[in-house]
Amino acid sequence: MRLNRALLRPLTGARLGSAVGLGSAIGLSSAVGLGFCVGLGFALGLGTLGAQASSLGAWALSQQGVLELRTSPNAELKAFFEAGRLGRGPRLWIDLPGAPSRSRSLRGNGPLREARIGRPDAQTTRLVLEFQPGTSLDPQQLRLVGTAADRWRLELKGLATAELLGLGEGDLEAPAPQRYAGLAPRQSSAVLFPTSPTPLSADGLPVVPRDRFKVVIDPGHGGPDPGAVGIGGLRETDVVLDVSLQVARLLQARGVQVLMTRTSEIDVDLPPRVALANGSGADAFVSIHANALSMNRPDVNGIETFYFEASGARSRALASALQRQMLAISPGSPDRGVRTGRFFVIRRTTMPAALIEMGFLTGASDSRRLAEPEFRRRMALALATAVLSYLGSLP
Ligand SMILES: [Zn+2]
Numbered sequence: 001m002r003l004n005r006a007l008l009r010p011l012t013g014a015r016l017g018s019a020v021g022l023g024s025a026i027g028l029s030s031a032v033g034l035g036f037c038v039g040l041g042f043a044l045g046l047g048t049l050g051a052q053a054s055s056l057g058a059w060a061l062s063q064q065g066v067l068e069l070r071t072s073p074n075a076e077l078k079a080f081f082e083a084g085r086l087g088r089g090p091r092l093w094i095d096l097p098g099a100p101s102r103s104r105s106l107r108g109n110g111p112l113r114e115a116r117i118g119r120p121d122a123q124t125t126r127l128v129l130e131f132q133p134g135t136s137l138d139p140q141q142l143r144l145v146g147t148a149a150d151r152w153r154l155e156l157k158g159l160a161t162a163e164l165l166g167l168g169e170g171d172l173e174a175p176a177p178q179r180y181a182g183l184a185p186r187q188s189s190a191v192l193f194p195t196s197p198t199p200l201s202a203d204g205l206p207v208v209p210r211d212r213f214k215v216v217i218d219p220g221h222g223g224p225d226p227g228a229v230g231i232g233g234l235r236e237t238d239v240v241l242d243v244s245l246q247v248a249r250l251l252q253a254r255g256v257q258v259l260m261t262r263t264s265e266i267d268v269d270l271p272p273r274v275a276l277a278n279g280s281g282a283d284a285f286v287s288i289h290a291n292a293l294s295m296n297r298p299d300v301n302g303i304e305t306f307y308f309e310a311s312g313a314r315s316r317a318l319a320s321a322l323q324r325q326m327l328a329i330s331p332g333s334p335d336r337g338v339r340t341g342r343f344f345v346i347r348r349t350t351m352p353a354a355l356i357e358m359g360f361l362t363g364a365s366d367s368r369r370l371a372e373p374e375f376r377r378r379m380a381l382a383l384a385t386a387v388l389s390y391l392g393s394l395p
Contacts, residue, residue: 054098054125057150058170061112061129065161069127069144069152070172071096077152080196081139088203089113089131092193094144096125110163111135117169121375122368128200135159139193146189197328198382202250205381206388210255213391216277217251217260218287218345219244223267228292230361232371237265239370240288243358246380247288247387254388270344277349283391284318285353286383287345290370291360301363302334303327306341306355314352314394321390322356325382329375333359333366352390356383 055072062068071077075097084090089111105116111131118126131137141157199205219240221227227236241262248258259280261273277285293300305323307315319338327335336357346353358379359366369375 054100055096056098056100056117056125056127056170058168058172058174059127060168060172061115061156061164061166063161063164063166065156065159065164067129067144067154067156068172069094069154070170070174071150071152072098073149075150077144077191079142079144079154079191079193081137081142081193082196082199082204083139084131084133084135086203086207087133089133089135090137091128091130091200092137092139092142093126093128093196093200094191095120096127097123098125099123100125106167106169108132108167109165111160112164112167115167119374120378121372131159139195142193144191144193198325198378198385200381202253202381202384205250205254205384206392208254208256208388208392211257212255213284214257214259214280214282215251215387215391216280216282216285216349216351217244217248217258218273218277218285219260219262220287220289222262223265225267228290228361230290230292230370231295231298231364231367234361234367234371236290236292236361239290239358239361239376241265242373243376243380243383244288246377247286247383250380250384251387254384256388256391271348273345274348277345277351277353282351283394284387285345285349285351286318286322286387287343287353287355288383289355289357291357291366292362293360295362297362298364298367301360301366302336303330303359304336304357305338306343306346306357307338307353308342308346309340311346311349311353315346315354317393318352318387318390319354319356321386322354322383325386326356326358326379329378329382330359330366330369333369 055075057070059069078095080093082091099119099122100117103118105114108114112129113132114130116128118128120126136158137156138158142154144152144154147153221237229235244260245263248260251258259276259282261276262268303326305319307319323338341355343355346355359370361367361370
């Protein structure tokens, strides 16, 4: 939290826009028009040695709109739905344990625009089905049902399948290895498709009236003050600056004016950060930090958000939205809560303000996540979603 003094060099939102390029959508850059290729029999990771191998063995979407998966036996799957908006169609995605050997996308057909295999973090395979704009799908009707220890089935009820040719990868019909033979089928398991609280990419962010709101983003520390330093030398200042710049760009893309207390590795004291915010007439102030304890405590992980109690209900609402979003993209990281605090930047700012701790750089699981560019991209989406939701709730 400690900050050194130096000259304040805030940049306006407009100048920020060129500072960094847009991150690639869900980390998939190579669009491969493989078409329908069930039966090619190439390995998707099942059977690969090593604990991190993807549990997705094969998948196929049939002409009738039925998605089938072959997985490692008794893999735990999670599924999400995101409604279409602003000229893009709805998407659904399924997260499976283990990471794929490579990310990729397949051009769809009929109502299916694209299928993607992504790697949202080092322990996860994500199968995304993105549909054409205007495609009608009701998430309440979706159930991913386990039909055997290593098989899953999802009927896309209501999907217009007239022009669907199907798509898939791997050999769905490969016989299960002998060692699975005795496992009971997962007759009763059904995974629901809740609407994801965090969009997959910038085009799913909440929409607010353009040119109406102003937000101050405060990347903690900077310059000679690296903030916390964690596992593998991961520095707080680097993590928070990367995330902050991405949040700023996402907010600007929704027509929010963004002021940053720093945009590079410079040293800025606390009073000028607050002075910038208080002189700006901003609607919200978000200070972005990462936590640290001791290198001897890799077991301590978790996410927390602070607000200054006397600053009122709006600060609390902002803090709650930020905390909820961070937790949604950090499964397994403990919820340390929305808490009151007396940090200078939230105590002395005059607009609703919150200070977030995105995880512990000294924690084994948090630091592994925070070191990953893809996780930081998702963190930025989560924080931007929270800020936009908060702004959108203002009268
Ligand atoms: Zn800090």
